[in-house]
Amino acid sequence: MNTEQGVLRLSIIMTFIVAAVGVGFGILSGSASIIFDGIYSLTDASMTVVALIVANLITARLSEKRQARLVKHFTMGFWHLEPMVLGLNGVLLTGAAIYALVTAIGSIMAGGRDLNFGGAIIYAVVVVTAAVAMAVNNYRANRKIKSGFVALDAQGWAMSAALTGALLIAFIFGWLIQGTEWQWMTPYVDPVALALVCIVVIPLPIPTIRRALADILLVTPTDLKAHIDQIAARTVEAQGFLGYRAYVARVGRGRQIELFFIVPTGLPPRPLEDWDAIRDQIGHEIGGESPDRWLTIAFTTDLEWAE
Structure with missing residues (x-):
C-alpha cells in the first residue's frame, strides 16, 4: 500500500465488489439509483484498471524483455497516456451521469416506481462504510505517493460515499413515510434521489477533464x-x-x-x-x-x- 500500483490494485478489487453488490441489490430491490451506483462504480473500476496499466508503463514496472520492446516503439516515454486516461475517465463518468439523469426524469414523469426500502438501506450502509474506508486509505497513501491517478481514485471514493449517503437518507425517508399520509410519495423517492445525485455528479469530473485536455494540448503551465x-x-x-x-x-x-x-x-x-x-x-x-x-x-x- 506504499506504492501507486498497490493502492490502485486494492481499489480495483473493492470497486468491482461494490459494483457487483450494487447491481445485485438494485435488481432485487427494484432501485434504478442503486443500479446506477453499481454501473458508475463498474465504469470507474474499468478505468482504474487502465490507469494501473499506464502507471506500470510510466514507472517501467515490466519485464526487461517487454520493457525493451516497448521502449523501442515509445522512445519519448508514456507520460502522454496519463492525461488521456484521466480525461476519458472523466468523460465516461459524466456521460453515465447524464444518461441516468434523463432516465430518472423519464421515470418521474411516468409515475415513479415501487422500491424495497429495507434492502436498499442495507446496501447503502454497506457501500458508505466501504467507500469512506477506501477514501481515507487512499488520501493517506497519496500524501507520500503524490499520484494523479491515486488522487482521482480517492476523489471517486469520496464522491461515492457522499452520493450513496444521500441515497441512504432518501431510502430512510421513504421507509419512514410508509403507512402515513405521505405514502403517495414513495414511488418518487428512488427516481428523485437518482436525479439529485446525477445533478451533483455531472460537474464533478469537469476539473479533471479540463486539466487532462490542457496536458493533451501541451498548454504551457x-x-x-x-x-x-x-x-x-x-x-x-x-x-x-x-x-x-x-x-x-x-x-x-x-x-x-x-x-x-x-x-x-x-x-x-x-x-x-x-x-x-x-x-x-x-x-x-x-x-x-x-x-x-x-x-x-x-x-x-x-x-x-x-x-
Missing part, C-alpha cells in the same frame, strides 16, 4: 514557465549570452522543458565539461530531478535553431 524564465534570465546575465528561448509543457506527471541559449559568435573555445557544468547548474536550480523530468539544454549561435 504559467507557474512552471515563470520559474524557467527566471533561471534562464539569470544564466544569460551570468554567462554573457545574448538571450534564450524556453519551451515548457506538462504531460500528466511529466514535465518537458527545452532551453536554448543564444551564444555570441567568436567566443574562444571552451571544453565540453564547462558547458556540461552550466547544464548541471541550470538543472539543479530548476529542481525536481526525476524520471518524470525531461530536460533539454542546448547552446547555439544561430537563432533559427532555437525557434
Whole structure:
C-alpha cells in the first residue's frame, strides 16, 4: 500500500465488489439509483484498471524483455497516456451521469416506481462504510505517493460515499413515510434521489477533464514557465549570452522543458565539461530531478535553431 500500483490494485478489487453488490441489490430491490451506483462504480473500476496499466508503463514496472520492446516503439516515454486516461475517465463518468439523469426524469414523469426500502438501506450502509474506508486509505497513501491517478481514485471514493449517503437518507425517508399520509410519495423517492445525485455528479469530473485536455494540448503551465524564465534570465546575465528561448509543457506527471541559449559568435573555445557544468547548474536550480523530468539544454549561435 506504499506504492501507486498497490493502492490502485486494492481499489480495483473493492470497486468491482461494490459494483457487483450494487447491481445485485438494485435488481432485487427494484432501485434504478442503486443500479446506477453499481454501473458508475463498474465504469470507474474499468478505468482504474487502465490507469494501473499506464502507471506500470510510466514507472517501467515490466519485464526487461517487454520493457525493451516497448521502449523501442515509445522512445519519448508514456507520460502522454496519463492525461488521456484521466480525461476519458472523466468523460465516461459524466456521460453515465447524464444518461441516468434523463432516465430518472423519464421515470418521474411516468409515475415513479415501487422500491424495497429495507434492502436498499442495507446496501447503502454497506457501500458508505466501504467507500469512506477506501477514501481515507487512499488520501493517506497519496500524501507520500503524490499520484494523479491515486488522487482521482480517492476523489471517486469520496464522491461515492457522499452520493450513496444521500441515497441512504432518501431510502430512510421513504421507509419512514410508509403507512402515513405521505405514502403517495414513495414511488418518487428512488427516481428523485437518482436525479439529485446525477445533478451533483455531472460537474464533478469537469476539473479533471479540463486539466487532462490542457496536458493533451501541451498548454504551457504559467507557474512552471515563470520559474524557467527566471533561471534562464539569470544564466544569460551570468554567462554573457545574448538571450534564450524556453519551451515548457506538462504531460500528466511529466514535465518537458527545452532551453536554448543564444551564444555570441567568436567566443574562444571552451571544453565540453564547462558547458556540461552550466547544464548541471541550470538543472539543479530548476529542481525536481526525476524520471518524470525531461530536460533539454542546448547552446547555439544561430537563432533559427532555437525557434
